[in-house]
Amino acid sequence: MAIIEAKDVSxxxxxxxxxxxxxxxxxxxRLRGDYQVTEFWADRDVSFTLERGDMLGLIGKNGAGKSxxxxxxxxxxxxxxxxxxxxxxxxxxxxxxxxxxxxxTVRENTYLRGALLGYTRKFMDEMYDQIIAFAELEExxxxxxxxxxxxxxxxxxxxxxxxxxxxxxxxDEVLAVGDGAFHKKSGDKxxxxxxxxxxxxxxxxxxxxxxxxxxxxxxxxHGRQIAFGETQAICDRYEQFxxxxxxxxxxxx
Numbered sequence: 001m002a003i004i005e006a007k008d009v010s011x012x013x014x015x016x017x018x019x020x021x022x023x024x025x026x027x028x029x030r031l032r033g034d035y036q037v038t039e040f041w042a043d044r045d046v047s048f049t050l051e052r053g054d055m056l057g058l059i060g061k062n063g064a065g066k067s068x069x070x071x072x073x074x075x076x077x078x079x080x081x082x083x084x085x086x087x088x089x090x091x092x093x094x095x096x097x098x099x100x101x102x103x104x105t106v107r108e109n110t111y112l113r114g115a116l117l118g119y120t121r122k123f124m125d126e127m128y129d130q131i132i133a134f135a136e137l138e139e140x141x142x143x144x145x146x147x148x149x150x151x152x153x154x155x156x157x158x159x160x161x162x163x164x165x166x167x168x169x170x171x172d173e174v175l176a177v178g179d180g181a182f183h184k185k186s187g188d189k190x191x192x193x194x195x196x197x198x199x200x201x202x203x204x205x206x207x208x209x210x211x212x213x214x215x216x217x218x219x220x221x222h223g224r225q226i227a228f229g230e231t232q233a234i235c236d237r238y239e240q241f242x243x244x245x246x247x248x249x250x251x252x253x
Contacts, residue, residue: 001170003199004073008082011068013040039147043223044069050216055190057214057231059207059238066203067225070170073201075166086169088199091117091156102146106137106156109145113160125164134189135159153225155182163187169193172203187213207235221247229253
């Protein structure tokens with residue numbers, strides 16, 4: 001049974017000068033037929049299916065449409081066309097600073113993030129020590145969150161998302177932040193999570209990391225789906241593309 005199913009997902013942004021000209025001038029220009037807007041399709045006709053326990057590597061250069069697609073999967077955005085069906089609870093780390101308050105302490109932010117993910121105070125009381133220990137922030141529990149380094153923030157966000165054990169875990173470049181020791185630690189945790197049946201999506205510019213952690217890969221380029229399928233074959237083609245700059249026609253692997 002599919003846990004995540006995306007069918008012909010297309011997402012459009014519309015830009016114009018409404019903010020610059022104001023409401024009155026906007027109405028006048030619309031009546032005259034003189035109001036110009038620009039359409040930008042961040043994703044076009046993206047389709048894939050993930051089963052329970054799959055780990056999808058989402059690859060592509062900057063501007064490929066990866067983060068926009070994740071927002072549609074996590075429910076932050078509604079596709080302009082197509083559909084996304086998701087079964088289960090989602091923990092999405094799309095931006096490290098999202099869901100945190102810089103003026104609150106690490107302890108307070110841990111409970112805040114847990115609440116945003118839908119977990120009770122009792123559950124967070126039971127998990128708190130494990131979360132802080134995994135994030136290696138025992139000595140910083142009463143520090144304001146804004147005083148943490150980007151690596152510390154990443155560790156806390158990752159720890160909360162992983163230890164609360166959602167049905168679906170979405171990580172946007174989170175594993176790229178932190179030192180080498182935490183990279184290994186987070187990678188080991190991801191393997192443990194996948195072995196428990198959690199479905200995951202990982203955005204990463206590290207092809208070796210995708211090879212190691214993911215059993216499926218979705219390759220996007222300027223919003224267009226280039227490939228979806230088995231990891232090794234697509235990663236081989238992607239690495240060749242990074243070397244010679246020759247983008248292949250869409251294919252399945």
